[in-house]
Amino acid sequence: MTADQPIVLGFETSCDETGVGIVRGIELLADAVATSVDEHARFGGVVPEVASRAHLDAMVPTVHRALDQAGLKLSDIDAIAVTSGPGLAGALLVGVAAAKAYALALGKPIYGVNHLAAHVCVDQLEHGPLPQPAMALLVSGGHSSLLLVPDVATDVRPLGNTIDDAAGEAFDKVARVLGLGFPGGPHVDRAARDGDPAAIAFPRGLTGPRDAPYDFSFSGLKTAVARWIEARERAGEPVPVADVAASFQEAVVDVLTRKALRACKENGVDHLLIGGGVAANSRLRALATERAEAMGIRVRVPRPGLCTDNGAMVAALGAQLVASGVEPSALDLPADSSMPVTEIVAQGLS
Amino acid sequence: MRLDTVRGGPGAPVRGRPRRRIGAVTGAGLAVMNNGRVLLLAFDTATPAVTVALRGEDGVLAEHTEVDARRHGELLAPGIERVLAAAGASRTALTAVAVGVGPGPFTGLRVGLMTARALGDALEIPVYGVCTLDILAAAVAAAGAEDFAVATDARRREVYWAEYDAHGRRRTPPAVDRPADIAERLAGRAVAGQGPALYPEFFPRALEPALPSAAGLAELTARLLAEDPGALLPPLPLYLRRPDAVEPGARKSVHQPDARELGGRATTGAGRA
Numbered sequence: 001m002t003a004d005q006p007i008v009l010g011f012e013t014s015c016d017e018t019g020v021g022i023v024r025g026i027e028l029l030a031d032a033v034a035t036s037v038d039e040h041a042r043f044g045g046v047v048p049e050v051a052s053r054a055h056l057d058a059m060v061p062t063v064h065r066a067l068d069q070a071g072l073k074l075s076d077i078d079a080i081a082v083t084s085g086p087g088l089a090g091a092l093l094v095g096v097a098a099a100k101a102y103a104l105a106l107g108k109p110i111y112g113v114n115h116l117a118a119h120v121c122v123d124q125l126e127h128g129p130l131p132q133p134a135m136a137l138l139v140s141g142g143h144s145s146l147l148l149v150p151d152v153a154t155d156v157r158p159l160g161n162t163i164d165d166a167a168g169e170a171f172d173k174v175a176r177v178l179g180l181g182f183p184g185g186p187h188v189d190r191a192a193r194d195g196d197p198a199a200i201a202f203p204r205g206l207t208g209p210r211d212a213p214y215d216f217s218f219s220g221l222k223t224a225v226a227r228w229i230e231a232r233e234r235a236g237e238p239v240p241v242a243d244v245a246a247s248f249q250e251a252v253v254d255v256l257t258r259k260a261l262r263a264c265k266e267n268g269v270d271h272l273l274i275g276g277g278v279a280a281n282s283r284l285r286a287l288a289t290e291r292a293e294a295m296g297i298r299v300r301v302p303r304p305g306l307c308t309d310n311g312a313m314v315a316a317l318g319a320q321l322v323a324s325g326v327e328p329s330a331l332d333l334p335a336d337s338s339m340p341v342t343e344i345v346a347q348g349l350s
Numbered sequence: 351m352r353l354d355t356v357r358g359g360p361g362a363p364v365r366g367r368p369r370r371r372i373g374a375v376t377g378a379g380l381a382v383m384n385n386g387r388v389l390l391l392a393f394d395t396a397t398p399a400v401t402v403a404l405r406g407e408d409g410v411l412a413e414h415t416e417v418d419a420r421r422h423g424e425l426l427a428p429g430i431e432r433v434l435a436a437a438g439a440s441r442t443a444l445t446a447v448a449v450g451v452g453p454g455p456f457t458g459l460r461v462g463l464m465t466a467r468a469l470g471d472a473l474e475i476p477v478y479g480v481c482t483l484d485i486l487a488a489a490v491a492a493a494g495a496e497d498f499a500v501a502t503d504a505r506r507r508e509v510y511w512a513e514y515d516a517h518g519r520r521r522t523p524p525a526v527d528r529p530a531d532i533a534e535r536l537a538g539r540a541v542a543g544q545g546p547a548l549y550p551e552f553f554p555r556a557l558e559p560a561l562p563s564a565a566g567l568a569e570l571t572a573r574l575l576a577e578d579p580g581a582l583l584p585p586l587p588l589y590l591r592r593p594d595a596v597e598p599g600a601r602k603s604v605h606q607p608d609a610r611e612l613g614g615r616a617t618t619g620a621g622r623a
């Protein structure tokens with residue numbers, strides 16, 4: 001392989017998507033995803049054991065769908081990358097076991113990578129090499145993080161995080177009280193299109209002058225929405241679903257974009273990258289772009305399919321690590337459910 | 351605990367020299383590639399033991415076992431590399447994989463099955479499944495002469511278990527139960543597996559071994575391939591339990607505890623996207 005154009009097979013199983021992607025350098029060759037989301041819907045959340053069982057069953061067929069998409073054989077692969085963490089421990093372990101077995105069988109190096117750094121790196125597949133430094137806002141059902149990224153292969157610095165619920169989790173819970181489906185993000189987004197974002201003044205968490213400037217809190221907002229709906233119901237009045245959805249969504253994206261752009265300004269960064277499942281939210285994209293333009297900041301958001309969890313993002317980071325000359329992981333690399341974002345590549349334990 | 355055995359029997363290949371073929375191929379049904387040589391990789395991760403072995407035509411060439419109930423995912427792949435290196439064999443020389451399919455605690459069990467399936471896929475070789483309780487039973491039957499049972503740790507104060515005749519033939523399907531609920535049925539019977547050490551009050555007659563060995567799995571697989579290949583299983587996990595999950599009510603208030611807060615089962619997010 002050439003160091004700057006390695007063909008990398010990436011595995012992602014940190015939650016309920018079994019993702020297998022293939023890249024060549026920063027070129028996307030394949031992105032196959034099997035999801036067990038329907039099996040979780042009736043529980044209103046991801047059931048770890050259900051997800052883990054589904055990963056085991058889906059993995060080999062998903063690898064072959066990816067190879068077919070790319071028109072490649074396993075013997076064409078130069079390196080393997082896999083999400084080592086963070087995520088659901090049992091789910092991660094299935095992907096890590098698969099990746100190790102393929103690496104061992106093919107005699108290729110393996111990189112156990114950080115899921116959050118992979119969310120950042122995936123945008124290279126769509127919009128070309130990442131600007132250095134970049135600011136990254138990652139929002140999903142599992143994370144709400146603000147990261148300063150001088151170099152995605154070697155240097156990722158956490159600036160802020162949610163102190164309670166992840167943004168996507170708030171979408172799920174609000175969708176549930178509104179009687180919308182799971183996962184909540186797309187359903188709330190759709191319902192909000194017919195609503196007035198200014199109809200109800202929901203609280204903006206952690207935006208006071210003495211609050212942590214880059215941390216997030218969505219728990220209070222979620223509760224405020226539920227209380228507002230219950231008050232309506234007690235009064236025997238109908239719940240204006242579209243207005244509640246739009247006002248809730250506005251409160252979330254207002255805080256996200258305000259804090260992310262403030263981080264850009266205060267750190268002298270002129271590129272904001274948005275990733276994670278919530279980055280598929282149409283209002284977040286629109287408001288971030290509008291506000292950033294006014295500040296002379298460029299916003300990069302991958303297309304929705306690359307924002308949600310997928311194997312291509314893991315492969316993209318793997319390829320970047322090869323290109324940057326980073327040492328691969330050892331074959332005893334762990335699945336680390338609480339892997340810190342500063343650890344971009346998992347090392348073996350021995 | 352770490353046990354390393356490298357056996358240098360007549361079938362043991364010597365690095366750097368062409369291996370001499372000695373004796374007949376055992377296991378007529380074994381996928382034969384590699385110039386007619388059989389090289390079976392066997393492992394089991396359905397108990398606290400992560401056990402790996404390599405078997406040639408005439409017997410086990412190398413075995414490596416580590417006991418650590420929490421590190422299956424870390425120990426298995428290096429264990430495979432280790433037995434290949436100990437036997438001087440290349441991964442590409444493997445002709446089949448045998449894997450214990452449980453029953454066993456799910457997380458560790460899946461590491462073995464995922465590894466077996468991926469190796470089988472990448473190397474284009476068959477993968478055979480064997481019930482983990484049968485691996486233990488085969489080791490007992492080699493030494494014993496009476497009916498017995500096998501009981502392994504299913505956690506949550508339960509055991510995975512099955513009954514066997516003196517020849518090691520399983521007489522009951524693998525099941526999961528509380529020791530108290532099967533003690534009467536197994537009264538007087540000797541029991542292999544970790545059950546007796548964990549619940550001596552219910553299983554007072556302990557039988558060796560407590561944990562399965564991949565060497566035993568390899569021997570059992572070779573024997574079944576020769577004598578009764580239909581008894582080998584596909585590499586599908588024997589879970590015996592349904593996933594723990596609490597279905598919430600049709601519509602829930604965010605004031606009420608959700609499934610996660612109730613039972614730690616359904617979790618919204620926790621890594622999603």
Ligand SMILES: [Zn+2]
Binds near residue numbers: 115308621622
């Ligand atoms: Zn994610």
